[in-house]
Every structure is written in structure tokens, then in C-alpha cells.
Amino acid sequence: MRAVQYIEVGRPPRVVDVPAPEPGPGQILLRVTAAGVCHSDLAVMGWPAEGFPYALPLTLGHEGAGRVEAVGDEVYTVAVGDDVVVYGPWGCGMCRNCSLGLENYCPRAAALGIHPPGLGRPGALAEYVLIDAERHLVPIGDLDPVQTVPLTDAGLTPYHVIKRSLPRLYAGSTAVVIGAGGLGHVAVQLLRAVSAASVVALDIREESRELALRSGAHHALPSDASAVDAVRDLTGGAGASAVFDFVGVQATVDLAGRMVGMDADLNIVGIGGGVAPVGFDTLPFGTRVGTTYWGSRSELIELIALARRGAVSVHVERYGLEDGPEVYERMKAGRIQGRAVIVPES
Ligand code: NAD
Ligand code: ZN
Numbered sequence: 001m002r003a004v005q006y007i008e009v010g011r012p013p014r015v016v017d018v019p020a021p022e023p024g025p026g027q028i029l030l031r032v033t034a035a036g037v038c039h040s041d042l043a044v045m046g047w048p049a050e051g052f053p054y055a056l057p058l059t060l061g062h063e064g065a066g067r068v069e070a071v072g073d074e075v076y077t078v079a080v081g082d083d084v085v086v087y088g089p090w091g092c093g094m095c096r097n098c099s100l101g102l103e104n105y106c107p108r109a110a111a112l113g114i115h116p117p118g119l120g121r122p123g124a125l126a127e128y129v130l131i132d133a134e135r136h137l138v139p140i141g142d143l144d145p146v147q148t149v150p151l152t153d154a155g156l157t158p159y160h161v162i163k164r165s166l167p168r169l170y171a172g173s174t175a176v177v178i179g180a181g182g183l184g185h186v187a188v189q190l191l192r193a194v195s196a197a198s199v200v201a202l203d204i205r206e207e208s209r210e211l212a213l214r215s216g217a218h219h220a221l222p223s224d225a226s227a228v229d230a231v232r233d234l235t236g237g238a239g240a241s242a243v244f245d246f247v248g249v250q251a252t253v254d255l256a257g258r259m260v261g262m263d264a265d266l267n268i269v270g271i272g273g274g275v276a277p278v279g280f281d282t283l284p285f286g287t288r289v290g291t292t293y294w295g296s297r298s299e300l301i302e303l304i305a306l307a308r309r310g311a312v313s314v315h316v317e318r319y320g321l322e323d324g325p326e327v328y329e330r331m332k333a334g335r336i337q338g339r340a341v342i343v344p345e346s
């Protein structure tokens with residue numbers, strides 16, 4: 001089968017032929033119907049060879065949708081022909097966090113060598129992907145896999161962090177979304193769907209600001225120092241009740257710190273390496289600073305239900321498998337709007 005693989009540290013990914021996997025006991029083989037491309041892969045492909053955490057070559061793609069092609073022994077809840085999406089942050093399934101569905105915070109996964117598909121084990125940028133357990137699949141029925149696949153990360157990651165900050169997003173409050181790309185434009189829609197907050201989006205690209213407005217943002221502003229005063233003005237001087245930084249570089253984390261109000265949440269989701277100062281008098285009183293990683297199994301189930309109701313509509317750019325390496329180049333150059341989704345059969 002064809003697969004987009006990261007083969008050598010520092011070299012661009014390539015489309016290559018690899019053997020199609022076969023499902024063992026408890027496993028499920030999916031014929032990939034759609035696979036989303038995430039900015040995190042660019043971060044991974046920027047890491048140095050020394051200490052690189054994954055075995056190479058690595059088939060990329062940690063947002064996957066597929067149709068069940070074959071199942072191993074002792075698979076009971078999905079059947080050949082079912083349409084599903086993949087829950088990516090696999091955990092051990094046995095610890096307390098996993099028992100709550102919070103496999104994204106499984107403390108044992110790393111030690112047990114359990115990795116998400118596309119981030120340590122073969123991912124979804126291929127004709128087929130092997131899933132380790134049926135609990136990592138969510139049925140999507142007749143939802144369009146191309147529209148739905150970004151919900152597994154570009155939707156799930158914002159949904160998880162927004163739910164954490166929901167007590168702060170009361171009527172009359174203001175939420176700021178920094179970076180209205182794949183994750184950020186879905187975050188804007190989710191904030192509108194689940195909260196009463198006013199939503200301000202910041203981005204350095206005009207196209208992304210336009211996408212934010214089309215996604216339901218009340219305001220979209222350039223992401224620079226002028227936005228600090230603008231947010232203060234829009235909030236009557238109070239500042240934002242929650243900032244969601246989907247860029248996470250030092251410049252945006254600094255902006256976020258200057259925009260939060262008292263008793264507010266500063267959420268760092270982007271993996272740009274920025275650091276927020278924490279300590280008395282560094283940020284407004286009562287600021288909670290946090291990072292989040294992906295989301296829980298139950299949240300993905302909730303998100304699929306939300307999509308079924310029509311409350312989220314991901315802006316998708318569609319590509320074929322052979323376009324994989326070019327999609328990463330386009331993403332690096334800031335030339336993707338919304339989410340790039342690869343459709344192997346196109
Ligand atoms: P993307 O490339 O689709 O979107 C990035 C957006 O940020 C673009 O609209 C871009 O114009 C904008 N941007 C870039 N620099 C900016 C700046 N200085 N100020 C404001 N806007 C700026 O990326 P994505 O796939 O949505 O990923 C966003 C970030 O989230 C990445 O860092 C990614 O690695 C990270 N991520 C984190 C998790 C997690 O679990 N914490 C999960 C998925 C992705
Ligand atoms: Zn991702």
C-alpha cells in the first residue's frame with residue numbers, strides 16, 4: 001500500500017510502498033477514508049536526530065477515519081463495513097485516568113511503549129491503518145469522513161480545553177482564540193456552540209481572520225500588541241476570561257498574559273515552546289495557567305454527537321495521498337486554510 005512516511009530526520013516526508021498490515025486478535029484494520037494533517041507533525045519533523053523519540057520510518061497521520069476492512073479474533077463491537085473515526089491518544093486502558101476515558105493523560109502509556117497512530121506507530125496517511133483496540137474507534141454512521149476526521153484532533157483538542165474553561169465562559173465574558181488555523185477555527189465554532197462568551201480571534205494572517213469571522217467570531221484582529229488594548233476596550237477594561245493560545249510561541253504567550261483578566265484562564269495549547277511566567281504579581285490575580293494535550297474518549301463521542309447536530313463545520317482543503325509531502329510544505333508556508341485532509345481514494 002502507499003503511505004506518507006517520515007523516513008530520515010531533517011528530510012521531507014515521502015510517499016512510499018509498504019506492506020499492508022493484518023489484524024491480530026483484538027485489532028481492527030481500517031481502509032482509510034480520510035486523514036487530517038496537523039501542524040504538530042511539523043514540530044515533530046523539526047526535532048533533532050539525537051533523542052528523537054520514535055522509530056523511523058514512521059507513517060504519519062494522527063487524525064484518521066476509515067471503513068472497517070477486517071477484524072481480528074475477539075472484536076465484538078465493530079464489524080466489517082462500519083464507518084468510524086480513530087481516537088488517537090491511546091493509553092493503557094487500565095489505569096484510573098484511562099478508566100475515566102482520559103487516555104490522553106495515561107501515566108503508563110510511555111513506559112509501556114504505547115503510542116498514538118502517526119506519533120510513534122503507523123498512522124493514517126496510508127491506504128490502511130491498524131487499530132489496537134475497538135475502544136479507540138467511534139462510529140460516525142453516515143457523517144462525511146472528510147468533514148468529520150479533523151474532529152479527532154483539530155476538534156477534540158479545543159473541545160477538551162474549552163470544557164476545562166467552561167466555568168469562566170459565562171454570559172458577558174470574553175474568550176480570546178489566538179491562531180485561527182486548523183484547531184483555532186474549530187475552537188471558535190465550539191465556543192459559540194457550548195458557551196455564551198463573546199469570541200475574539202487573533203491571527204497574523206488575514207485569511208485566517210476571515211475564516212474566524214465565518215466560523216462565528218464576534219471580532220477578528222491582527223495578532224500584535226494593538227490587540228491588547230483592543231481586548232481591554234472590548235471588555236470594558238476587565239480583560240479576557242479565558243485565552244486559548246493555539247500558537248504557543250513566546251510572542252503569543254506574552255500577548256495572552258497581557259490580555260487575561262483577573263480569575264481567568266490562560267491556556268497554552270500550541271507547541272511553539274513559549275513559556276508563561278507564574279508567580280505572585282507576574283499575571284493578574286487568580287490567573288490559572290495551563291497546558292492541555294488532546295482530549296478524552298468521551299469528549300470525542302460528545303463531539304461526534306455535536307457534529308451530527310450540525311454545530312461544527314470544519315473548513316477542509318482536500319488532497320490525495322500522493323500530495324502528502326506537498327501538504328506539509330504548504331502548511332509550513334502558511335498556505336493551508338482550515339484543515340488539510342488527505343483522501344487516499346481521490
Ligand atoms: P495551523 O498551521 O493549521 O494553524 C496555525 C494558525 O496560527 C494559522 O492561522 C497561522 O496564521 C496562525 N499563527 C501563526 N503564528 C501566529 C502568531 N504569532 N500569532 C497569531 N496567529 C499565528 O496549525 P494547527 O494544526 O491548528 O495547530 C496549532 C498548534 O496547536 C500547533 O502548535 C500544533 O502543534 C498544536 N497542537 C497541539 C495539540 C495539543 O494537544 N496540545 C494538539 C494538536 C495541535
Ligand atoms: Zn495534532
Ligand code: ZN
Binds near residue numbers: 093095097098107108
Ligand atoms: Zn492508562
